[in-house]
Amino acid sequence: MQTSYKTVYAGGTSEIIEKKSRFIATVIPIKSEEEALSFIEQMKKKNWDASHNCSAYVLGLNQELQRCSDDGEPSKTAGRPMLDILLGEGIHNTAVVVTRYFGGTLLGTGGLVRAYQSAAKEGLANSIIIEKHFGKQYEITTDYNGIGKLQYIAGTMNLTILSTDYTDIVKATLLIPPDAFGSFQKKITEATNGRAVMEELADVYYAFLDQEILIENA
Structure with a gap:
């Protein structure tokens, strides 16, 4: 039996800018994979004009369900780095979408990883996190x-x-x-x-x- 775990009680948002590209993070608590998938789809519809809507989520007391998507960004430069933030912070039952509006300058793989991770971190920082x-x-x-x-x-x-x-x-x-x-x-x-x-x-x-x-x- 898991004796304690951290989760998001109330989600938050954040925005960072890297070389004129906007990275907007949205974080929510989730109770099921259906909620996570619905949230991701809603963000894609809301931000239909964005370059990418990359996502990551974790579910379960042992973080046993882990999913992420680069949504067209180079492989492992967006979704996986965001998922690593959730896992590294010990966060459970949480989903994050980082929306990118391309600013005209390529960031390279390392720049993308840093930008998506920074956006996810800021999104968590602006959320209410509790330990159960x-x-x-x-x-x-x-x-x-x-x-x-x-x-x-x-x-x-x-x-x-x-x-x-x-x-x-x-x-x-x-x-x-x-x-x-x-x-x-x-x-x-x-x-x-x-x-x-x-x-x-x-x-x-x-x-x-x-x-x-x-x-x-x-």
Whole structure:
């Protein structure tokens, strides 16, 4: 199981100019190859008058699906260098298209590689990138005497309490990294004399963004 991975939360754009050629990068997050192919086609239609719309994308927790296209540029001068940027930055589930408007001056193979890589880097720099971590959601059921102890333990261990439901008993949903579960379970069992009941709910990936927690099923 992948314990963490980086991905684009919100895509960005950038533009660089090399010898009067414009290189415009557009980056988006993707969840499927169909989304990637649709995005590439949309960019080609939008920028129909461009010299090239080169692309690269990666999918999967282990970046197992990797695709790129030079779209008419010399072989391995555009798509592959862009893909190398995504892989080198450890980015997952992301697609990038770099649109080139030819400025009249040939850049040579080395110049093209540098231009497409620079454009892709700038596109990522202008995107919002988050790191998602693997964790488990647990529901802890306790009485009113135990909830304060649970909150204290969660606070000292920097664990996130997602919700708390107060009725005749108290049910709290916590997000716990796998390496912290054993310690948390021991502490909460000792603090409540074994009265707290823990139930595993789901495996998830989570990230924090501007004090908001983002969660998706693993």
